[in-house]
Amino acid sequence: MAQAAIELIGINKSFGAVRANRDINLEIARGTIHGIVGENGAGKSTLMSILYGFYQADSGEIRVGGKPASIKSPNDAIALGIGMVHQHFMLVDNFTVLENVILGAESDALLKKSIAKARSELERLEREYGLEVDPDAIIEELPVGLQQRVEILKALYRGAEILILDEPTGVLTPAEADHLFRILRQLKEQGKTIVLITHKLREIMAITDTVSVMRQGTMVATRQTTKTTVGELAELMVGRRVLLRVEKGEAEAGGVKLAVKNLTVKDSRGVTMVDDVSFDVRAGEIVGIAGVAGNGQSEMLEAISGIRRAVSGSVMLDGRPIDLTGAADPGELRDRGLAHVPEDRHHVGLVLAFEENENSILGYHDDPRYLKGPFLDIDAIRDDARDKISKYDIRPADCRLKTANFSGGNQQKIVLAREMEQDPGVLIVGQPTRGVDVGAIEFIHKRLIAMRDQGKAVLVVSVELDEIRSLSDRILVMFAGRIVGERGPEASEGELGLLMAGVEHREAAE
Amino acid sequence: MSTPYAKLPAWADYGLIPVINLAVAFVVAGLVVLLVGENPFRAAAVLVEGAFGRGQGIAFTLFYATTFIFSGLSVAVAAHCGLFNIGGEGQGYIAGLGIGIVCLAFDSVLPWWLTFPLAIIAAAAMGALWALIPAYLQARRGSHIVITTIMFNFIAASVMVYALVGFLKPANSMAPQTRTFLDGAQLPKLNWVIELFGAKIRSAPFNISFLLALAMAFLVWVLIWRTRLGYEMRTYGHSAKAARYAGISETRIIIVAMMISGALAGMMALNPTMGDQHNVALEFVSGAGFVGIAVALMGRLHPVGIVLAAILFGMLYQGGAELAFEMPAISRDMIVIIQGLVILFAGALEHMFRPYVQALFASLSPRSVGIEAIKGKGA
Numbered sequence: 001m002a003q004a005a006i007e008l009i010g011i012n013k014s015f016g017a018v019r020a021n022r023d024i025n026l027e028i029a030r031g032t033i034h035g036i037v038g039e040n041g042a043g044k045s046t047l048m049s050i051l052y053g054f055y056q057a058d059s060g061e062i063r064v065g066g067k068p069a070s071i072k073s074p075n076d077a078i079a080l081g082i083g084m085v086h087q088h089f090m091l092v093d094n095f096t097v098l099e100n101v102i103l104g105a106e107s108d109a110l111l112k113k114s115i116a117k118a119r120s121e122l123e124r125l126e127r128e129y130g131l132e133v134d135p136d137a138i139i140e141e142l143p144v145g146l147q148q149r150v151e152i153l154k155a156l157y158r159g160a161e162i163l164i165l166d167e168p169t170g171v172l173t174p175a176e177a178d179h180l181f182r183i184l185r186q187l188k189e190q191g192k193t194i195v196l197i198t199h200k201l202r203e204i205m206a207i208t209d210t211v212s213v214m215r216q217g218t219m220v221a222t223r224q225t226t227k228t229t230v231g232e233l234a235e236l237m238v239g240r241r242v243l244l245r246v247e248k249g250e251a252e253a254g255g256v257k258l259a260v261k262n263l264t265v266k267d268s269r270g271v272t273m274v275d276d277v278s279f280d281v282r283a284g285e286i287v288g289i290a291g292v293a294g295n296g297q298s299e300m301l302e303a304i305s306g307i308r309r310a311v312s313g314s315v316m317l318d319g320r321p322i323d324l325t326g327a328a329d330p331g332e333l334r335d336r337g338l339a340h341v342p343e344d345r346h347h348v349g350l351v352l353a354f355e356e357n358e359n360s361i362l363g364y365h366d367d368p369r370y371l372k373g374p375f376l377d378i379d380a381i382r383d384d385a386r387d388k389i390s391k392y393d394i395r396p397a398d399c400r401l402k403t404a405n406f407s408g409g410n411q412q413k414i415v416l417a418r419e420m421e422q423d424p425g426v427l428i429v430g431q432p433t434r435g436v437d438v439g440a441i442e443f444i445h446k447r448l449i450a451m452r453d454q455g456k457a458v459l460v461v462s463v464e465l466d467e468i469r470s471l472s473d474r475i476l477v478m479f480a481g482r483i484v485g486e487r488g489p490e491a492s493e494g495e496l497g498l499l500m501a502g503v504e505h506r507e508a509a510e
Numbered sequence: 511m512s513t514p515y516a517k518l519p520a521w522a523d524y525g526l527i528p529v530i531n532l533a534v535a536f537v538v539a540g541l542v543v544l545l546v547g548e549n550p551f552r553a554a555a556v557l558v559e560g561a562f563g564r565g566q567g568i569a570f571t572l573f574y575a576t577t578f579i580f581s582g583l584s585v586a587v588a589a590h591c592g593l594f595n596i597g598g599e600g601q602g603y604i605a606g607l608g609i610g611i612v613c614l615a616f617d618s619v620l621p622w623w624l625t626f627p628l629a630i631i632a633a634a635a636m637g638a639l640w641a642l643i644p645a646y647l648q649a650r651r652g653s654h655i656v657i658t659t660i661m662f663n664f665i666a667a668s669v670m671v672y673a674l675v676g677f678l679k680p681a682n683s684m685a686p687q688t689r690t691f692l693d694g695a696q697l698p699k700l701n702w703v704i705e706l707f708g709a710k711i712r713s714a715p716f717n718i719s720f721l722l723a724l725a726m727a728f729l730v731w732v733l734i735w736r737t738r739l740g741y742e743m744r745t746y747g748h749s750a751k752a753a754r755y756a757g758i759s760e761t762r763i764i765i766v767a768m769m770i771s772g773a774l775a776g777m778m779a780l781n782p783t784m785g786d787q788h789n790v791a792l793e794f795v796s797g798a799g800f801v802g803i804a805v806a807l808m809g810r811l812h813p814v815g816i817v818l819a820a821i822l823f824g825m826l827y828q829g830g831a832e833l834a835f836e837m838p839a840i841s842r843d844m845i846v847i848i849q850g851l852v853i854l855f856a857g858a859l860e861h862m863f864r865p866y867v868q869a870l871f872a873s874l875s876p877r878s879v880g881i882e883a884i885k886g887k888g889a
Contacts, residue, residue, distance in 0.1 A: 330755060348749070350752065351745055354745075354748070363757060376736055
């Protein structure tokens with residue numbers, strides 16, 4: 001085995017009573033791609049934050065290149081040649097690529113000199129690693145894949161020998177992800193060490209040399225990637241066998257419940273986000289909308305659920321139109337049997353500062369079941385919340401706990417429980433399992449299929465292609481605000497991937 | 511990535527941290543006193559003695575506290591709805607117009623217990639009205655409520671000058687104030703309650719509007735935590751998007767919350783006018799509306815905390831006046847400095863000591879702190 005680039009020895013980190021990292025030992029070999037997988041809350045981010053100097057370990061030792069290192073801040077990490085590419089890019093949108101790269105690492109008091117110096121260095125890096133980006137392009141005008149390249153360049157510019165990538169493919173199309181992997185392989189060949197944090201096991205299999213699995217703050221296993229399987233890794237992550245694909249029978253589609261016709265939505269700047277979209281969702285089927293994030297899916301969901309104004313088109317719920325002027329009352333739509341699990345549970349679907357039971361009535365707080373005149377019927381609300389907690393196995397089972405203190409999966413269950421228990425005729429779900437751990441994904445998928453089997457119309461929007469393929473009876477692919485294709489659940493990933501990247505669409509337009 | 515703060519037990523959150531903040535504020539204030547060459551311990555003793563030492567002091571402390579409870583509640587109600595109502599001063603001032611008209615009209619014909627409810631309604635209505643316009647502008651036009659409420663403070667001041675040198679003033683008087691209210695508009699004193707405990711009071715303006723303030727504190731608690739309206743206000747206050755999703759009308763909730771806030775601010779005018787001076791004079795609010803911001807922050811936007819914080823500020827007002835009298839080196843402005851320090855540490859820097867207290871708790875008893883920590887994104 002090659003010499004270790006990083007050794008973590010006996011790392012412990014507690015936040016209060018919670019031991020986020022327990023006796024972690026990890027050795028990352030120089031010049032390899034090392035994957036770290038684990039459920040949410042398994043401690044991956046904490047461990048990497050310790051390595052990058054955001055937190056200090058309570059005990060344990062970090063060795064970089066064989067020498068004990070004290071990393072007290074990201075600056076120390078950078079000095080030791082450790083760079084990090086964050087899940088959410090840390091870029092200034094209205095700066096150029098070059099300005100972003102030198103930000104915080106300016107070599108001179110005068111910007112002009114720094115930029116001149118940086119330009120030649122940047123060009124060298126771009127050549128060396130095949131990371132072509134126009135240094136003078138403005139960040140917000142670049143596609144996401146290129147923005148990520150800028151993040152990588154930033155790290156390399158600061159002399160990173162070890163690159164940590166946190167969930168790097170979440171925002172990329174399959175094609176962009178492939179390109180990223182090519183870049184990572186090239187970096188590896190140049191002798192860089194890469195640590196890849198992800199929950200997508202297929203990526204681990206595709207690119208890493210070694211993979212370490214974390215569960216509940218401990219490092220449960222490290223494997224040679226060639227000597228393991230997706231099934232084994234999933235089992236190690238969860239601690240039990242997991243169904244990666246939920247079993248489901250044939251759909252028995254009934255009448256049209258939700259009919260979207262020529263829907264067009266613009267954002268606040270007047271840019272068309274949803275462009276003349278039409279489709280139906282029938283009772284007893286799940287329609288999946290696939291697409292890379294930012295192709296109009298969010299705006300479409302908001303328009304259908306009455307939160308966002310539509311420019312033109314119509315949406316019929318059970319044959320009656322939904323007001324698309326922006327004046328629609330989401331409460332009235334709920335009464336008509338439209339339930340909505342929004343994509344952004346942190347800011348839309350939940351109020352994180354509320355107690356769990358307060359969130360379990362959000363949107364249904366006008367329901368007389370929860371009221372005594374103008375007053376909230378606290379007992380009824382809490383009983384109802386406890387009921388949902390046991391039915392949906394929400395943990396911890398405490399309806400007085402602040403919602404922010406639940407894990408992502410349990411927060412999502414709170415929203416799902418609230419919306420599904422209203423027994424809606426139509427359920428629209430945005431990103432049903434974003435940031436949700438593997439065990440909860442299985443649960444949520446089963447529930448969605450159960451809804452379908454009860455004859456409900458279910459519309460699912462997800463950027464996870466696996467999820468769309470596993471859940472949907474029909475798949476619609478959205479690109480640049482338009483539906484560019486409809487496929488059955490048997491469609492191959494490659495085929496859908498091309499549609500998501502707009503390839504066929506562009507050809508058809510020419 | 512959010513800073514991993516562990517949760518604290520409620521008593522530490524609501525009790526210990528404010529006490530630490532307050533202690534630090536007094537230590538720094540003590541240094542200032544030292545700087546002007548006085549003994550800070552003696553100054554502290556004079557201040558506390560002045561506020562609580564004799565029945566007279568207690569009565570004055572509670573009199574000041576009454577006004578601050580109203581203004582603190584006013585700020586808190588708006589804050590729970592995510593709105594910063596900085597216009598309590600103007601809303602309280604303009605309420606004096608309503609009180610003045612009601613009292614001048616009825617003090618000769620009605621007993622106080624009939625005038626008082628009418629004056630409460632008039633004060634609340636004027637305050638609510640004065641908050642309505644900024645609220646409407648915020649809800650419909652997006653004009654920032656902080657800016658508009660500040661501007662409305664100035665407009666209120668001008669309107670009151672106009673009224674007090676005009677139609678509210680008795681014809682032959684040179685003073686810009688109403689005539690003295692007759693018995694029918696003078697609120698009964700509560701000094702006898704303090705005297706029950708054996709204290710002696712010469713004369714102090716402590717009156718029954720204190721009871722109204724306590725009742726309002728209770729009603730605000732009910733409103734915020736036990737009614738559907740309060741639920742909607744809190745939802746909007748935490749997340750406008752979640753409120754939209756839940757079908758809560760933004761326009762309606764902003765206007766309703768601000769009018770309630772304005773009504774509470776308006777009620778603070780009852781105490782100095784009907785309870786103390788028995789007239790409506792220029793500048794009678796004298797900054798109490800702004801003190802309400804500090805009171806609300808210090809009280810953590812909770813009515814119980816607000817009542818306690820209001821009493822603390824009442825103590826600073828009353829004790830501060832004694833201090834300026836007893837120790838000439840400590841001027842009135844020094845008292846303002848001390849009050850400012852309390853606001854600084856209790857309000858603006860309220861989270862300064864939190865991480866240390868949390869670290870302390872975590873090391874003392876690992877079980878007492880919560881599980882907030884590891885739920886970092888994508889952990």
